[in-house]
Amino acid sequence: DGGITQSPKYLFRKEGQNVTLSCEQNLNHDAMYWYRQDPGQGLRLIYYSQIVNDFQKGDIAEGYSVSREKKESFPLTVTSAQKNPTAFYLCATKASGTGLYEQYFGPGTRLTVT
Amino acid sequence: DQQVKQNSPSLSVQEGRISILNCDYTNSMFDYFLWYKKYPAEGPTFLISISSIKDKNEDGRFTVFLNKSAKHLSLHIVPSQPGDSAVYFCAASAIIQGAQKLVFGQGTRLTINP
Numbered sequence: 257d258g259g260i261t262q263s264p265k266y267l268f269r270k271e272g273q274n275v276t277l278s279c280e281q282n283l284n285h286d287a288m289y290w291y292r293q294d295p296g297q298g299l300r301l302i303y304y305s306q307i308v309n310d311f312q313k314g315d316i317a318e319g320y321s322v323s324r325e326k327k328e329s330f331p332l333t334v335t336s337a338q339k340n341p342t343a344f345y346l347c348a349t350k351a352s353g354t355g356l357y358e359q360y361f362g363p364g365t366r367l368t369v370t
Numbered sequence: 371d372q373q374v375k376q377n378s379p380s381l382s383v384q385e386g387r388i389s390i391l392n393c394d395y396t397n398s399m400f401d402y403f404l405w406y407k408k409y410p411a412e413g414p415t416f417l418i419s420i421s422s423i424k425d426k427n428e429d430g431r432f433t434v435f436l437n438k439s440a441k442h443l444s445l446h447i448v449p450s451q452p453g454d455s456a457v458y459f460c461a462a463s464a465i466i467q468g469a470q471k472l473v474f475g476q477g478t479r480l481t482i483n484p
Binding site for chain 2: 260262265287291296297298299300301304306312314344346348350357358359360361362363364366
């Protein structure tokens with residue numbers, strides 16, 4: 257059963273704690289992305305990775321960190337430096353190749369920090 | 371700087387009628403456009419797309435129109451069905467800093483009334 261898994265679905269943390277969100281894919285896609293969605297806003301890009309062992313900052317990378325040690329995995333750490341961490345986090349993947357634009361999304365993780 | 375805008379936060383349509391969702395963009399470098407559908411607490415799913423060299427693409431009940439001179443695209447759903455009730459995001463693709471990225475609009479919440 258191919259796809260993208262994000263776990264857990266809901267995550268609760270106390271302010272000041274780091275938390276890591278999981279994203280795993282078995283689509284054999286090279287590129288992976290992390291977005292956050294806030295109410296009334298579109299998806300904003302946090303980090304992306306086009307290939308293993310390489311990643312780049314997106315539009316709102318401050319307070320976040322990532323790693324890409326395996327093709328299948330792209331975990332996101334929300335650090336205590338992120339001022340407004342409560343949000344819905346989405347992981348996406350994309351196949352490489354000319355003319356391929358579609359990104360596929362996982363089911364998301366809702367993070368609540370109190 | 372919002373490069374992709376969906377100016378209608380919400381739209382209500384009667385079942386069986388046509389739903390028209392609009393999207394405007396500012397960056398002439400966008401070369402491909404996509405529409406995604408999103409249910410609450412789920413990841414977006416791809417709906418339909420269009421290349422910048424075309425002005426129309428149709429897939430069943432869904433048609434996307436692109437007006438490059440006006441930098442405007444629209445999604446038509448006809449006939450509208452209750453299951454179409456969701457948030458719809460338009461996204462525009464461009465090569466930014468050497469990587470293919472999607473820029474998303476804020477989304478339009480479509481409600482189909484029986």
